[in-house]
Amino acid sequence: METRKVQEVGGGTYTVSLPKEWAESEGVAAGSTVDLHAHIDGLLVIQARDREDGPTDPVRVPVCGEDPDWVEQALRAAYAAGTDAVAFESPEGVADEQRRRIEQVARNLAGATVAEASGARIVVRTPLDPxxxxxxxxxxxxxxxxxxxxxxxxxxxxxxxxxxxxxxxxxxxxxxxxxxxxxxxxxxxxxxxxxxxxxxxxxxxxxxxxxxxxxxxxxxxxxxxxxxxxxxxxxxxxxxxxxxxxxxxxxxxxxxxxxxxxxxxxxxxxxxxxxxxxxxxxxxxxxxxxxxxxxxxxxxxxxxxxxxxxxxxxxxxxxxxxxxxxxxxLAEASGFDPDEAVDAPADSPADAGG
Incomplete structure (x- = not known):
């Protein structure tokens, strides 16, 4: 993490310098336009143009042998990891039992669907809109x-x-x-x-x-x-x-x-x-x-x-x-007012001792 000092320029605008290494790696130079994203959890994210997320290629999973448990474990892991698509591929062809297991698991995952199926490749996509x-x-x-x-x-x-x-x-x-x-x-x-x-x-x-x-x-x-x-x-x-x-x-x-x-x-x-x-x-x-x-x-x-x-x-x-x-x-539920507690005079040691 790097620290930058916020400065004020004409018109009351606040500015902060960008790390040079990041700018060069993202192709950002003087005159470039960047996007600013303010998030609900208090973060402000700077994103270079032309780096926005688009359609992603499926995560490729090689299928070896005829074990259907492996393809089920891989599909569930890919779904839980949040991938948009996963492709099961086998040069010899995906076995029938593996194919049935993939289709069965996809039916039981919310939003998942078999988008492509051929002899050597099966693609499962999850086009859920968050x-x-x-x-x-x-x-x-x-x-x-x-x-x-x-x-x-x-x-x-x-x-x-x-x-x-x-x-x-x-x-x-x-x-x-x-x-x-x-x-x-x-x-x-x-x-x-x-x-x-x-x-x-x-x-x-x-x-x-x-x-x-x-x-x-x-x-x-x-x-x-x-x-x-x-x-x-x-x-x-x-x-x-x-x-x-x-x-x-x-x-x-x-x-x-x-x-x-x-x-x-x-x-x-x-x-x-x-x-x-x-x-x-x-x-x-x-x-x-x-x-x-x-x-x-x-x-x-x-x-x-x-x-x-x-x-x-x-x-x-x-x-x-x-x-x-x-x-x-918690304070609201109990009816406790912290301002009243701060303003209330504390008991002296003598009073506390009786």
């Missing part, structure tokens, strides 16, 4: 999907039916992948930050929230699988305890997501953390009861999933509080 993407809305939708999965999984546990999960697990992965993609792009592209309408700290907080919600969805899937393997249903009292605890865990996640991706409600974040602590205590008590009983040991696994669901919600709430600190919302 100005039409709402990261906050995607996180809220992910929360809805994850909690819906969780509600159905615990309904099966309490004998209220076992709805088919359909493709909601894939939908959760799809939404989380979309958030991750735009956060990755925002790390290297300032125009992405502006188009999304969020600062980098806000994007990072939403990415962290999405990761926690993805884990909530994973716990729901594992609860469903565990319950399906239990032959003997739980008794009425145990069913009621599990139902209440599952509902409390979901409330933690719901309140926390409201604070992190909704209206930044500090009270909702505090309530989520309080509920998280309550779930911890109730889970410990239920754990002791299960260990002392003859209930199927797999109920302990389900209990652990419920506890961890609440923990993930607590993590989201803690992120929301950190965001509130940066925004200065």
């Amino acid at each position: 100005s039409e993407v709402s990261v906050s809305q995607s996180v809220r939708q992910l929360s809805f999907v994850a909690l819906s999965m969780h509600r159905d999984a615990t309904a099966a546990l309490t004998g209220e039916g076992a709805p088919e999960p359909a493709d909601r697990d894939r939908q959760a992965d799809r939404l989380c992948g979309l958030v991750e993609r735009h956060v990755e792009r925002a790390l290297g592209r300032l125009d992405e930050v502006d188009a999304l309408g969020l600062t980098r700290p806000e994007l990072f907080a939403l990415w962290g929230t999405a990761r926690e919600l993805e884990r909530v969805a994973d716990h729901a899937e594992r609860i469903r699988a565990t319950v399906a393997a239990i032959d003997e249903p739980a008794g009425p009292t145990l069913c009621e305890d599990f139902a209440d605890l599952a509902e409390a865990a979901r409330r933690v996640v719901d309140d926390a997501t409201t604070a992190a991706a909704g209206d930044h409600d500090v009270d909702a974040a505090r309530e989520a953390l309080s509920r998280r602590d309550d779930v911890r205590e109730r889970a410990r008590e239920l754990d002791r009861r299960l260990l002392a009983s003859e209930a199927d040991g797999r109920y302990l696994r389900v209990l652990d999933r419920l506890r961890r669901t609440a923990e993930h919600g607590g993590n989201v709430a803690e992120r929301a509080l950190r965001t509130a600190v940066r925004r200065g919302d």
Whole structure:
């Protein structure tokens, strides 16, 4: 990093000199025109003309052998990295199983499409316009999907039916992948930050929230699988305890997501953390009861999933509080006036000692 002193010229205009090495490397000389981009996170970027982003060539991925797992891993990595296009190429031709895997994965990635397909080359493009993407809305939708999965999984546990999960697990992965993609792009592209309408700290907080919600969805899937393997249903009292605890865990996640991706409600974040602590205590008590009983040991696994669901919600709430600190919302939520605190006379040592 170099430091330059800002100077004022006639008419009240501020000027700053450009580093010579940068100017020469970008073809900028006296009389050249440059573009200035002011970004919402306080950055001012200087860009030489004729260096603006245009259509990019696909990232080339050589395909060797016939392993379909490799092409799936490469495609998911390219999507998450924020690339606009990726081309899978093989002189011997892309194998049929690899081709099917690429098409299947592309269908499950938001905005991705197979734009070109020949014997030796398959191109997947993601022509998403970031100005039409709402990261906050995607996180809220992910929360809805994850909690819906969780509600159905615990309904099966309490004998209220076992709805088919359909493709909601894939939908959760799809939404989380979309958030991750735009956060990755925002790390290297300032125009992405502006188009999304969020600062980098806000994007990072939403990415962290999405990761926690993805884990909530994973716990729901594992609860469903565990319950399906239990032959003997739980008794009425145990069913009621599990139902209440599952509902409390979901409330933690719901309140926390409201604070992190909704209206930044500090009270909702505090309530989520309080509920998280309550779930911890109730889970410990239920754990002791299960260990002392003859209930199927797999109920302990389900209990652990419920506890961890609440923990993930607590993590989201803690992120929301950190965001509130940066925004200065904590003082407003408490009604604290820092100006009054500064003006108020401090107690003398004698007064403090009684």
